[in-house]
Amino acid sequence: MDLAAKQSRQSERRQEREAQILKAAEKVFAEAGFGGATMQLIADMANLPKANLHYYFPTKEALYRQVVQNIFQFWLRAADVFDSAASPAEGIGAYIDAKMEISRRHAAGSKVWASEVMHGAPVIQDTLESELAEWTEDRIKVIRQWIDQGMMNDINPRHLLYMLWATTQHYADFSHQIETLNGGKPLDNAAWEAAKTSIKQIILTGIGALPSPPET
Amino acid sequence: MDLAAKQSRQSERRQEREAQILKAAEKVFAEAGFGGATMQLIADMANLPKANLHYYFPTKEALYRQVVQNIFQFWLRAADVFDSAASPAEGIGAYIDAKMEISRRHAAGSKVWASEVMHGAPVIQDTLESELAEWTEDRIKVIRQWIDQGMMNDINPRHLLYMLWATTQHYADFSHQIETLNGGKPLDNAAWEAAKTSIKQIILTGIGALPSPPET
DNA sequence: CGTAAACCTGACCATATGGTCAGAAACCGT
DNA sequence: ACGGTTTCTGACCATATGGTCAGGTTTACG
Structure with a gap:
């Protein structure tokens, strides 16, 4: 050898x-x-x-830093589905699905990330300022294009992004609260589907990205 | 005396x-x-x-417990605007405004609450199971009524609530991230207004609670 | 095998932290 | 001014925790 x-x-x-x-x-x-x-x-x-x-x-901090870095990379990669999409309904819909999947499968990681940011991002401030800022600007451009092409309403892209992050991560970060309100049990497949459907319905309708609002 | x-x-x-x-x-x-x-x-x-x-x-824990309890009461009281409203646009709109105000003025409290829940609610599990569960059921009933009266689309009320919580609290819990993406400065009045407007626009349009979707 | 490198670990240490306590200080009605 | 009650605090203690290290064990390979 x-x-x-x-x-x-x-x-x-x-x-x-x-x-x-x-x-x-x-x-x-x-x-x-x-x-x-x-x-x-x-x-x-x-x-x-x-x-x-x-x-x-x-050190403990080195270990923690590695954990946070890994999560961040994982988190960013979920956005690949975003850019290649032809329409906002498709792109944002796929992004919601992807992030909900992360919330479900990697709740621990999401919580660590949330905790890190909540406490002032002591270890990933650099990454936040460079990579995340850049990522965000790129996505904003994509959304702006969709708006300019009349594919969705004139929504502030930045706040739309925040809304997507908030809503999807909520299911990971507050999973304990959600479980408690679900009778102490984790959401089952049907409940996760309902969550994804509800979110997509509200947001995609809300930004005018659906041909016609569902009248179910 | x-x-x-x-x-x-x-x-x-x-x-x-x-x-x-x-x-x-x-x-x-x-x-x-x-x-x-x-x-x-x-x-x-x-x-x-x-x-x-x-x-x-x-003890440290007793102090912490008191902090968390206070926040929770404060948090619940924000919902007073919810019930007395005549329409979903009014009720949910006011609720969004109220919770955004809390996020802005009491970011620290929101973070403590988020942290507590994220770590499994070790000290307020009881309150969660009783008060929060009851509160949630009540609000769900109100929303269901609105739906039955044709004042909004048929949305899963529970997930709508989660979305409201998630979106509004995000501005407090992730304020550091938001500041970083805002050039390192806190949001100014205009930015907060833009946030509130965007959220209300998306959600109220998304649930079909607005007479006609804004075509700005 | 031999041996060098990588890997593993029980025992140990310095420090930080939650909590205690005896007694000082301030307050208050008389 | 006095006595009792509440409030305050410096000094102290026991413990938990991050981190170290000397020496043992395993692996890789000529």
């Missing part, structure tokens, strides 16, 4: 362990917040001795 | 101090989360020695 293969297998091993730790960390950070999370809790969740965490991540 | 007057002045004094502490605590909890907040930080923020806090609130 040559050097490349060896390094590859080693780094593979390392990546697996790191992923294992990151997954546990994400969960614990989501449940307890950065301040409430302890390395011991994360270690237990990952079934590793605490000292081992420090072999892979020098 | 009689006994009643004396007790009144004392309790007045006590309430003032408690309010002072609670205000500082709300700010610190919002900025740092429960785990990241320290009694020392709160004490500094309130310009009091740490030991004094423990004279008024026995």
